[in-house]
Amino acid sequence: MELCTQLSYQGSLRPSKGVFFYEQADGTMKPLPIDHDAIVGQKCxxxxxxxPSGSAKNLQPQDLAFGNPVRRESCYVPPTIDTVMCRFSLRVESSSQTPFVCNSHNVAEALRHFASAYQKAGGYEVLARRYCKNLLLGNWLWRNQRSLGLKIVVNTSRGSSFEIDNALLIDWHEPWPSECKQVLDGLMAELADALSGAQPFWFADVKAHVSASFMQEIFPSQLFSDAKDGSNLSREYAKVSSGDGQLWPSLNAEKIGAAIQLIDDWWSDEADKRLRVHEYGGDKEYLIAHRMPASGIDAYSLLKTVDDKTALLESMQSSNDIPVDIHYLMAVLVKGGLFQKSRSA
Structure with a gap:
């Protein structure tokens, strides 16, 4: 299949922003406070x-001993609170079933046939299981996952409730304890139905109960700001304003979505980490791409082989037989984005 000049998919996984708060005895939600600190840092x-050339500057010894004034925001658990909540919602749609925009009938039909064959082979259950693991393990909390205990509760638009008492006692690798496996299986089935179009959309209300140590530091998303924006803060946190004017420290929707999509360990047989789904296997930790075009396993190389992959899927009897590059390609379509080639190509 040749790529066309207009091809895009809407993302199927749409998380909201997450907010940090604690609950009072009567159940009232109160946002965690954000402090403004002015400290004397070090010149280091x-x-x-x-x-820049590497040569030392002409300095006096005392020049490097002076303090460096810093203004920044910080967020800590109040001293009388031992449990902090973080909550967000997730909307899942079946947007990977067909392109959102496509200026080639043949390309659109090929991609629809690919999605249909993937669904019939049970592929969406494989992706859904991986997304659900990240939800239930609390990986979307990032550094805030490190705590004394972590309870995850997921309530869905089907009226179901799924709960992991302490996500710190399980990890990505299965088998999980039987009660945790039942939770994973149930949540996976609902999310897979939403991805495959068995229902038009599906919502999940996801809530983490973080057992915090005394005045534990909390890490909301950090905003990008500099002097050009008029900010005098070296660190500024993301916030959500409620109707009564209160500011709630928050995790950006993009950061939560990135954690949910940390499922790509298919980039190598010897992969030692899961990457966020990315067209070139971008690795933010090592600043390299694991799916270079020369490897033939980047998203665009695989898109060109959709016809062959559809034929392969139609011959399969079980999702266990689906090659990993097909799972990866569908995960890219679930992520959504622009996939067209250049008009000058």
Whole structure:
């Protein structure tokens, strides 16, 4: 299949922002406070003492001992609180079933046939299981996952409730304890139905109960700001304003979505980490791409082989037989984005 000049998919996984709060005895939700600190930091960066060329600057010993005034925001659990909540909602749609925009009838039909064959082979259950693991393990909390205990509760638009008492006692690798496996299986079935179009959309209300140590530091999403924006803060946190004017520290929807999509360990037989689904297998930790075009396993190379992959899927009897590059390709379509080639190509 040749890529066309207009091809895009809407994302199937649409998380909201997450907010941090605690509950009072009567159940009232109260946002965690955000403090504004003014501290005297240290001059310890490379550029304080070295030129870009690597040669040392002409400095006096006392020049590097002076303080460096810093203004920043911080967020800590109040001293009388031992449990913090973080909550967000997730909407799942079957947007990977067909392109959102496509200016080629043949390409659109090929991609629809691919999605249909993937669904019939049970592929969406494999993806859904991985997304659900990230939800139930609390990976979307990022650094805030590190706590004394972590309870995850997921309530769905079907009226179901799924609960993991302490996500810190399980990890990505199965088998899980039987009660946790039942939770995973149930949540996976609902999410897979939503991805495959068995229902038009599906909602999940996801809530983490974080057992915190005394005045534990909390890490909301950090905003990008600099002097050009008029900000004098070296660190500023994301916030959500409620109707009564209160500011709630928050996790960006993009950050939550990135954690849910940390499922790509298919980039190598010897993969030692799961990557966020990305067209070129981008690795933010090592700043490299694991799916370079020369490898033939990047999203665009695989899109060109959709016809062959559809034929392969139609011959399969079980999702266990689906090659990993097909799971990866569908995960890219679930993520959504622009996949067209250049008009000058």
């Amino acid at each position: 960066s490379y550029s304080e003492a070295y030129q």
